[in-house]
Amino acid sequence: MISLFLILQLAYGHANPRLTLSLFADTADTTDIAQISAQKFIQTASQQTVSIELKPGIQRGISVEQGRSDLILMPLHRLARQIPELAVLELPFFYSDIHQLHKQLDGKLGKYLKQQAYQRGWQILAWWDEGMQVFSGNRRYNERINLTGMEFILLRDDPMAELQFKSFNAWSRRVSAESSQQLLKECAVGSRSASLQRIWAERLDRVHLSVSLSRHRYEGWVLAAPLSGWQKLPEIQRQQLQQAAIQMQNWQRQQASHREQVALDKLKQNNMQIYELTPEKRQQFIQRLPAWPDLLPVSLSPETKQILLTTAAGT
Numbered sequence: 001m002i003s004l005f006l007i008l009q010l011a012y013g014h015a016n017p018r019l020t021l022s023l024f025a026d027t028a029d030t031t032d033i034a035q036i037s038a039q040k041f042i043q044t045a046s047q048q049t050v051s052i053e054l055k056p057g058i059q060r061g062i063s064v065e066q067g068r069s070d071l072i073l074m075p076l077h078r079l080a081r082q083i084p085e086l087a088v089l090e091l092p093f094f095y096s097d098i099h100q101l102h103k104q105l106d107g108k109l110g111k112y113l114k115q116q117a118y119q120r121g122w123q124i125l126a127w128w129d130e131g132m133q134v135f136s137g138n139r140r141y142n143e144r145i146n147l148t149g150m151e152f153i154l155l156r157d158d159p160m161a162e163l164q165f166k167s168f169n170a171w172s173r174r175v176s177a178e179s180s181q182q183l184l185k186e187c188a189v190g191s192r193s194a195s196l197q198r199i200w201a202e203r204l205d206r207v208h209l210s211v212s213l214s215r216h217r218y219e220g221w222v223l224a225a226p227l228s229g230w231q232k233l234p235e236i237q238r239q240q241l242q243q244a245a246i247q248m249q250n251w252q253r254q255q256a257s258h259r260e261q262v263a264l265d266k267l268k269q270n271n272m273q274i275y276e277l278t279p280e281k282r283q284q285f286i287q288r289l290p291a292w293p294d295l296l297p298v299s300l301s302p303e304t305k306q307i308l309l310t311t312a313a314g315t
Contacts, residue, residue, distance in 0.1 A: 030056065032197070047240060072225070085300065086222075089113075131196055135193055143284070160296075205267050
């Protein structure tokens with residue numbers, strides 16, 4: 001006798017043929033948190049009706065793959081070029097720590113940002129952590145005054161970072177490092193603001209003396225689908241992908257936190273001096289920053305900026 005379960009399985013499989021989707025990961029590093037998270041998502045989502053093929057990137061940008069991939073994993077700052085509201089997640093010294101940011105992403109702020117993304121042609125499935133930025137250099141940056149006159153190396157166009165450093169009486173310079181050796185050469189005289197994972201990956205312990213745990217700015221990734229393709233998927237597959245993103249959220253956050261701690265331990269072992277920021281010192285940084293609306297993209301209206309800031313503050 002054929003079981004009811006088998007009958008349902010046969011009928012389900014016939015009505016919902018297995019789809020093979022593509023996931024473009026906009027990162028060239030196969031060992032970073034983005035690639036590891038993408039592989040975990042593929043394992044979680046690939047079940048009865050969906051299989052996913054990973055397409056590694058070579059820093060070509062989302063415009064190349066937007067029309068050719070079903071899913072795209074990209075740095076938060078890259079998608080923020082198309083959805084400027086996402087910049088609220090990158091505000092320096094706005095969130096007390098990554099846990100406060102998670103609380104907002106899991107609540108009204110995350111819902112609002114997903115709505116804005118949808119209106120601009122994107123279905124956001126998940127927010128994935130890399131970590132919070134810290135300061136690395138040959139001077140201890142646990143006090144605002146110590147940034148005066150110092151130069152910070154930027155590896156991307158980042159108007160918000162430029163405003164931030166200017167308010168601290170520091171300089172910023174955009175460079176296009178073609179190799180790790182070239183980056184180390186630049187950082188021999190310049191400082192960096194990046195996640196602990198990036199600082200270790202760039203091996204800044206070879207040219208810098210200290211890391212100041214300012215944890216002042218979020219570095220994250222976004223798993224999203226171009227809306228034009230997402231709306232063509234059968235409902236059962238869309239639900240499966242969304243459920244997979246929910247299922248692995250805690251794993252991803254824990255994995256990113258673990259990798260940040262491992263990176264910090266390695267930097268310590270390589271004799272970098274580690275400095276914490278006291279609440280009082282942190283407040284000194286905040287007091288020197290421009291007003292929060294002035295740090296957000298100029299393309300946003302004053303009304304939208306106020307909604308973003310109020311929602312992000314949880315008020």
